[in-house]
Structure formats: structure tokens, C-alpha cells
Amino acid sequence: YQTEKSLKDHRDALEEAEASTIEGRIMELRQAIEGSDVADIRAKTEALQEASHKLAEAVYASASQSSTATPGTGDGTSSSDDEVVEEGDYEVIDEEEEAARRD
Incomplete structure (x- = not known):
């Protein structure tokens, strides 16, 4: 089934002789x-x-070919000039502890 589906979806990527061979093997x-x-x-499956x-x-x-035709960063992320991303560290501070330190 998977081979038939792939053949239907991508037949244009194959030469006609190769597509016919695959169809013949399926039959x-x-x-x-x-x-x-x-x-x-088993022999026919192989x-x-x-x-x-x-x-x-x-x-x-x-x-x-289609992935090289589309521009990208190569890591699956995209960026735009409008978007500014800053990385940084942060610390979670408990408000009660902070108030106790101030007193």
C-alpha cells in the first residue's frame, strides 16, 4: 500500500520505465x-x-532539491529584521523574602 501511495504521489519524479516496473512488481x-x-x-516482496x-x-x-531552493537559516528557525530576540538570565525572587531583606 505504501509503495502504491508513494508512486501515485511522486510518479512525475520517476522515469516512465521505472514507474511501470514498480507497477508490474505490485501486480x-x-x-x-x-x-x-x-x-x-517473499521473492515478489523483495x-x-x-x-x-x-x-x-x-x-x-x-x-x-526543494529544500535547497527555499532559503532559510538551516536550523529550522527563521528570523526577521523586525524581531529582536534577547537572551538573558533571570532569578525568581519571592516577594516575602525580598520584603524581609529590605526591613
């Missing part, structure tokens, strides 16, 4: 699941996993 696995040959099911690696590579490449 082969579905046919194998209808049978009872466990070795065949074949689909190998084919889907190309999809994962394409998704990763497209994600890295």
Missing part, C-alpha cells in the same frame, strides 16, 4: 499473495522492495 506480488507459495511471496528503492531515491532527490 506480481498481489497475484503471489492469492496463492499459497510462501517462497514466491523484488518490489528493490524496485521501490528507485522511487525512494527520486522522492529523496526531489525533497532535497
Whole structure:
């Protein structure tokens, strides 16, 4: 299911031959699941996993290209010129203790 969903979402990132190969492996696995040959099911599952690696590579490449295209600070934070952030230390003072010190 996950491979099918990823293929639908990112088909344009793949070459048509690779997309067709993945679709073919999905169909082969579905046919194998209808049978009872466990070795065949495992072999078809492995074949689909190998084919889907190309999809994962394409998704990763497209994600890295889009992340490099958007400017940012690289640490997930953003800043603007209007915003002033100051760091500092603070101390919590109990009002009663402070009043006792003053007396």
C-alpha cells in the first residue's frame, strides 16, 4: 500500500520505465499473495522492495532539491529584521523574602 501511495504521489519524479516496473512488481506480488507459495511471496516482496528503492531515491532527490531552493537559516528557525530576540538570565525572587531583606 505504501509503495502504491508513494508512486501515485511522486510518479512525475520517476522515469516512465521505472514507474511501470514498480507497477508490474505490485501486480506480481498481489497475484503471489492469492496463492499459497510462501517462497514466491517473499521473492515478489523483495523484488518490489528493490524496485521501490528507485522511487525512494527520486522522492529523496526531489525533497532535497526543494529544500535547497527555499532559503532559510538551516536550523529550522527563521528570523526577521523586525524581531529582536534577547537572551538573558533571570532569578525568581519571592516577594516575602525580598520584603524581609529590605526591613
